[in-house]
Structures are given as C-alpha cells and as structure tokens.
Amino acid sequence: MGVAGVRLRVQGRNGQTEWMQFAGMDAAAATRQARRDGWRVLEVDASAQEEAVSPSGQQAAAPARGSVFDLLLFSQELHSLLQAGLNLGEALNTLVEKSQGATRALLADVEANLRQGKNFSDVLEAHESQFPAVYVATIRSSERTGNLPEAIERFIAYQQQFDTLRKKLVSAAIYPALLITVGGFVTLFLLGYVVPRFAMVYEDSGRPMPWASGVLLSIGRLIHDHAAIALGLVVAILVLGVWQLRQAAVRKKLVELALRLPGLAPRANLFRLSRFYRALSLLLSSGIALPRAMGMVGGLLNSSQCMALAGARQRIEEGGSVSQALVQFGLATPVAKSLVQVGERSGQLAPMFDRTARFHDEEMTRWIDAASKLLEPILMLAIGIVIGLVVVLMYMPIFELAGSLQ
Numbered sequence: 001m002g003v004a005g006v007r008l009r010v011q012g013r014n015g016q017t018e019w020m021q022f023a024g025m026d027a028a029a030a031t032r033q034a035r036r037d038g039w040r041v042l043e044v045d046a047s048a049q050e051e052a053v054s055p056s057g058q059q060a061a062a063p064a065r066g067s068v069f070d071l072l073l074f075s076q077e078l079h080s081l082l083q084a085g086l087n088l089g090e091a092l093n094t095l096v097e098k099s100q101g102a103t104r105a106l107l108a109d110v111e112a113n114l115r116q117g118k119n120f121s122d123v124l125e126a127h128e129s130q131f132p133a134v135y136v137a138t139i140r141s142s143e144r145t146g147n148l149p150e151a152i153e154r155f156i157a158y159q160q161q162f163d164t165l166r167k168k169l170v171s172a173a174i175y176p177a178l179l180i181t182v183g184g185f186v187t188l189f190l191l192g193y194v195v196p197r198f199a200m201v202y203e204d205s206g207r208p209m210p211w212a213s214g215v216l217l218s219i220g221r222l223i224h225d226h227a228a229i230a231l232g233l234v235v236a237i238l239v240l241g242v243w244q245l246r247q248a249a250v251r252k253k254l255v256e257l258a259l260r261l262p263g264l265a266p267r268a269n270l271f272r273l274s275r276f277y278r279a280l281s282l283l284l285s286s287g288i289a290l291p292r293a294m295g296m297v298g299g300l301l302n303s304s305q306c307m308a309l310a311g312a313r314q315r316i317e318e319g320g321s322v323s324q325a326l327v328q329f330g331l332a333t334p335v336a337k338s339l340v341q342v343g344e345r346s347g348q349l350a351p352m353f354d355r356t357a358r359f360h361d362e363e364m365t366r367w368i369d370a371a372s373k374l375l376e377p378i379l380m381l382a383i384g385i386v387i388g389l390v391v392v393l394m395y396m397p398i399f400e401l402a403g404s405l406q
Contacts, residue, residue, distance in 0.1 A: 006030045010039035011298070011306070031125060035295075069103050069130045072159045079152045088148065089114060106130060119143060133296045134158075134279050141286035151286060158282045162275060165361055172372040176379050183383035188234070190390050192227060195220025198394050209397040216393040267367060270333070270360055275300045277336060278357035284350035291317050305331065322349065335359050 008030055011017045020039070022030035074095070081091035092111040099107055106127060113123040121140035124131040135155055142151035199217040202209055209217070223230045244250045276297055283293035294313045298306045308329035315325040323340040326332035332340065336356045343352030 008034055008039075010034050012039060012310070031128070038295075069106060071130065071132075071135065072156065072163065074103075074107075075135075075152050075156050075159070079149055079156060082149045082152070088120060120148075133299070134282060137283055137288055137293075137296055138286045141283075141288055144287065154282055154285055158278055161278060161357070161361060165271075165364060168365055168368050172368050175372070176375055179376070179379045179383060183379075183386065186383075187386055187390065188223075190387065190394075191216075191220045192223040192230065195390070195394060196224035202397055210393075213393045213396045216390065267364065269302075269305075271364060272301050272305065273331065273333065273336070274357045274360040274364065276305075276331070277353045277360070281350045281353035281357065284353065290322065290349065333360065 007019050007021050009017055009019050020034065022033060077095055078091055081094055082088070086094065089111070092107060092114065096104060096107045096111055110123050110127070113126070114120060119140075121136050121143055124139060125136045128136075138151045138155050139148070142148045195217060199221050202217065245254075279297040279300060280290070280293055283296065284290060288296075291313050294309060294316070298309050301309060308331055312325040312329040312331055315328065316322055322344055323332065323337050326340065327337050333356075336353075339352040339356045339359075340349065343349040
C-alpha cells in the first residue's frame with residue numbers, strides 16, 4: 001500500500017513550534033526531510049499515514065509506543081555478537097530468535113527491512129519511539145566509517161553513565177518511601193484499633209477530657225465504626241495512585257512539579273546540562289558537526305533551555321566561539337566554560353564535553369548521598385513526632401486523672 005503522508009510537529013531555531021504536513025512520505029522520510037530543512041522534530045502524527053506493509057505482504061510489526069524495549073540491553077547484546085565475528089544480519093537474526101513479545105516483533109521488523117537493502121540507521125529511525133535520535137545518529141556515523149561495534153560501544157558507555165545516576169536517585173528514594181509507608185500504616189493502626197479502646201474506657205469513667213484528646217478519640221471512633229469504608233478508601237487511594245504513576249504523562253508532570261521546588265530546581269538544571277554535555281560528546285565523537293549535534297539533543301533540555309540552545313546554535317553557525325555562545329545563553333557552568341575553552345584551543349571538544357559531564361555527575365552523586373543522609377533522619381523524626389503525638393493525646397486524660405488523685 002502507498003503512504004498518504006504524515007504530520008510532524010517541528011521547532012525552528014527561534015524556539016517556535018508548528019505542525020507541518022509531508023505528503024507522500026512515511027515518518028522516517030519526513031523526519032529526515034524536516035531535519036535537512038533545519039527543523040527539530042518534536043512529535044510525529046501518523047494518523048493520516050496508511051499502514052506500512054512488510055516484504056511478506058503482512059502489516060509491518062512494530063510495537064506500540066510505550067512497549068517495553070531495553071535499548072541498553074539490545075546494544076550490549078548486539079555489540080557482543082558483532083565483536084564475536086557475526087555480521088549485522090546474523091546478529092539481528094540471533095537476537096530475534098532469543099527475544100519474545102513486543103521486542104521480538106520490533107527486531108523482526110528491523111531485520112526484514114534490513115534484508116531489503118535499507119540502511120541500518122534509516123530502519124532504526126522509523127522506530128523513533130524505541131531508538132532515540134542520538135542513537136540513530138551514532139549508528140549513521142558508523143555507516144560512513146564502517147566501524148559499527150565502536151559506535152555502539154560509545155553509546156553503551158553514554159547510556160550506562162546516565163543509568164548509574166538514575167539508579168542512584170531511585171535507590172536514594174526507596175528508604176524514605178518505605179519510612180513514609182510504614183509510618184502511615186502504624187498511625188492508621190493506632191487510630192483505627194488502639195484509640196477506640198481507650199475511648200470506651202474514658203466514656204465509662206464519665207470524666208471530662210482535654211479538647212485535643214477528644215478530637216483524637218472522635219477520629220479513632222469514626223474510623224473504627226466505619227472500618228470497611230476506611231479500608232476500602234485506603235485501598236482505592238493506593239490503587240489509584242499506582243495506576244496514575246504507571247501513566248507516563250502523570251509521572252512526567254509530577255517530576256516537573258517536584259523539580260520546580262526551590263532546592264531541587266538548580267540541581268535539575270545541572271542534571272539536564274550534564275546529559276546535554278554527554279550527548280554532545282557522543283555525537284562529536286561519532287563525527288557529527290557541532291551545530292547539527294546541538295539540534296539533535298534539544299530534547300534533553302527543558303523548554304527555556306531549548307530556546308537558549310537555538311540561540312547558541314545560531315551564534316556558533318555564524319562563526320562565534322562555542323564557549324562564549326554557551327555562556328551567553330546560560331548553557332555553560334563555570335566548569336564547562338573552562339573545559340570547553342581548552343577543547344577549542346586543542347581541537348578536542350568531545351573529550352572536554354565528556355569530562356564536563358563526568359565532573360557534574362560526580363557532583364550530583366555527592367549531593368544525592370548528602371541529601372539522602374539528611375532526609376532519612378528528618379523523616380524518622382517527623383514520623384516519630386506524629387506517632388508520639390497520638391500516644392500522648394491518648395494518655396493525656398490518664399495523666400490528668402493521676403494528677404487530680406495526687
């Protein structure tokens with residue numbers, strides 16, 4: 001079947017975005033055309049595009065957006081097979097045979113298109129949701145040099161550095177999350193089981209009790225009398241929370257809100273810049289010109305930084321200094337400024353960008369360690385205060401009774 005066309009949402013050098021229609025092209029061809037025209041592709045709307053057909057006449061198998069595909073694992077396995085002496089077709093066929101589900105369908109489609117004589121990079125670019133632009137550009141550069149294993153090895157190193165820092169963030173958040181969860185269940189147990197029994201004792205005594213204790217006992221009695229509703233509400237909140245967190249858009253929104261906090265915003269910007277420097281290093285090492293590389297890694301930055309990147313890229317294309325352009329548009333830390341200046345003088349920009357990224361990654365790791373060590377005792381103190389307050393309010397009438405007897 002033919003291809004009716006595809007719409008792309010693109011961004012120009014001035015930071016403005018718009019939708020463009022590419023008639024008679026598939027997503028890969030339209031993306032290449034837009035990039036040749038100087039646009040940065042942000043989104044593909046293939047609703048007007050007819051279904052692609054594989055060489056066998058069946059609909060091409062490609063997993064839907066959001067399918068589970070481990071790009072790092074794929075790259076590591078492909079690199080190992082290529083290093084062992086297999087050619088690209090044999091390596092892909094081996095990976096297809098060992099894979100299952102959506103990953104198998106994806107790799108089978110890649111292998112089928114590769115057998116048609118298409119370039120490996122063009123085949124990967126057609127699956128942009130699984131193979132990012134940085135990866136495709138790295139593969140495309142290796143097609144000119146003929147050293148695919150080395151290009152994949154560079155991407156593996158790039159991705160492992162990012163994954164290491166991400167795992168550090170996740171592991172640092174696990175213990176505080178467990179503390180909050182356990183503290184919440186202990187508080188609910190006190191309110192729903194222990195407090196109502198104290199309430200019955202105080203009601204039988206007929207003595208007045210402090211106002212704060214009365215409020216606590218009323219809450220506990222309410223939870224105890226409607227235990228099924230309270231338990232169902234807690235379960236519903238947990239299920240709804242888990243379901244919402246499984247939505248990529250919700251997770252992205254929550255992360256954006258969290259990163260706007262005063263203490264986290266500077267660190268978030270530093271983390272984005274570190275990924276930006278590392279991606280530039282990878283693309284420059286692959287032989288891609290700096291202005292083009294800058295246009296390909298804009299997705300690693302936020303919207304304001306993307307606009308700054310467009311200005312810096314234009315300044316560099318006009319013949320300006322790289323370090324001065326990055327500093328002028330706020331894309332260079334003091335360390336980046338000094339190292340990039342050294343790279344400009346020595347002609348070693350790629351290693352200098354990589355060193356800058358490593359420096360900031362180490363800085364982020366130290367900050368994560370310090371923040372987690374500080375956050376854990378603060379959370380324990382907060383949970384202890386909440387539980388201690390519940391216990392004190394429960395026993396306050398007894399304390400007053402003991403004081404009156406004395």
